[in-house]
Amino acid sequence: MRLAALLALALALPAVAEERVTGFEQMSEDLQAMQNDPVANPGLFWIADGETLWSEDPGTGADSCKGCHGDASDSMAGVAASYPAWDEESGRPVDLAGRINLCRTRHQDAEPFERVSDELLSLAAYLTHQSKGMPITPDDDPRTDPWRERGEDLFARRIGQLNLSCAQCHDRLAGGHLGSALIPQAHPTGYPQYRLEWETMGSLARRFDNCIFGVRAEPYEAGSEDYVSLELYLKSRAAGLTIESPAIRP
Amino acid sequence: MSALVNIPETAAPGEIVDIKVLLQHPMETGFRTGPDGKLVPRNIIHSLRCLYLSEEVFAAELFPAVTANPFFAFTLVAETTGEVEILWADDAGEEQRQSQTLTVG
Numbered sequence A: 001m002r003l004a005a006l007l008a009l010a011l012a013l014p015a016v017a018e019e020r021v022t023g024f025e026q027m028s029e030d031l032q033a034m035q036n037d038p039v040a041n042p043g044l045f046w047i048a049d050g051e052t053l054w055s056e057d058p059g060t061g062a063d064s065c066k067g068c069h070g071d072a073s074d075s076m077a078g079v080a081a082s083y084p085a086w087d088e089e090s091g092r093p094v095d096l097a098g099r100i101n102l103c104r105t106r107h108q109d110a111e112p113f114e115r116v117s118d119e120l121l122s123l124a125a126y127l128t129h130q131s132k133g134m135p136i137t138p139d140d141d142p143r144t145d146p147w148r149e150r151g152e153d154l155f156a157r158r159i160g161q162l163n164l165s166c167a168q169c170h171d172r173l174a175g176g177h178l179g180s181a182l183i184p185q186a187h188p189t190g191y192p193q194y195r196l197e198w199e200t201m202g203s204l205a206r207r208f209d210n211c212i213f214g215v216r217a218e219p220y221e222a223g224s225e226d227y228v229s230l231e232l233y234l235k236s237r238a239a240g241l242t243i244e245s246p247a248i249r250p
Numbered sequence B: 001m002s003a004l005v006n007i008p009e010t011a012a013p014g015e016i017v018d019i020k021v022l023l024q025h026p027m028e029t030g031f032r033t034g035p036d037g038k039l040v041p042r043n044i045i046h047s048l049r050c051l052y053l054s055e056e057v058f059a060a061e062l063f064p065a066v067t068a069n070p071f072f073a074f075t076l077v078a079e080t081t082g083e084v085e086i087l088w089a090d091d092a093g094e095e096q097r098q099s100q101t102l103t104v105g
Helices: A002-012 A029-036 A043-054 A065-069 A096-107 A118-129 A142-156 A166-172 A204-214 A225-237
Strands: A085-087 A092-094 A193-195 A200-202 B003-006 B016-023 B045-052 B055-061 B071-077 B082-090 B095-104
Touching (some): A043 A065, A043 A118, A043 A193, A085 A096, A092 A096, A092 A225, A096 A118, A118 A200, A142 A166, A142 A225, A204 A225, B003 B095, B016 B045, B016 B082, B045 B071, B055 B071
Antiparallel strands (some): A193 A200, B003 B016, B016 B071, B045 B082, B082 B095
């Protein structure tokens, strides 16, 4: 009788991982050491380039990022930890890379950077680096809530020829293996991050593309409403976890 | 292309000193095709050397299988105060050099 009750209880519980584990904690000690070593972490090149871009004249007569925002270590501390955030003017939430490009077009009269460009990755990595060690604190603007729900829907929706949802792997099978690769719980604590597989820095959108392509579905556009919704959901799922930057993953 | 070169500033005589070098480089293999369908020309760092007191103490020959942004770590024995130089060259003909004085005593 008691056994049956326990079994019923176990079945009633949602099949999600109870304890949150970041990709960093699941990496080998060697890779953790590589990430923590200030002379062995290749992500530092992008951070250094981002720092240069931060104070570089955009060439349009407008101020540099630093001209308005000042020292990033003051003005940008904790900012990346709360993105995606609501943008009044466009009436939707935007991700950090989207915000950088909006700043360029609105305030610097400059062309937006290509989504997959070293410039945008460098600036985003530099800004994320300013939140290193701070907890992820999702934007509490209630207008982002419907977007977050949409993200949760997307996370649970089966897609592609393989008919798989994000949740099937990253909630239910997290900690298991897909081939030889460990399935992480998908907490975006360090994006943009340096993946050894990519041999370069990459955005969360690139990671989404990888997974979605992997289940043989059509990836969305970087910065699209779908990706920003998904990121909003993942960030609230990872709320309180510590931002790492520059992060390394295998 | 930037580089992160870590050479200690001071060492005791006879001490084994760690040298770490991280280089920013695409290490293009020459086997990949670009968006136009043509092969992207090979451009890798093909050699890296370390001189201490003008004498070669470490040398490496690199090949297309080496990762982008390669990392090197090696040691040398500190003898007397002198310059530690790191030199590297790639297929595009770019030769770079970084050096630092190692004070022994």
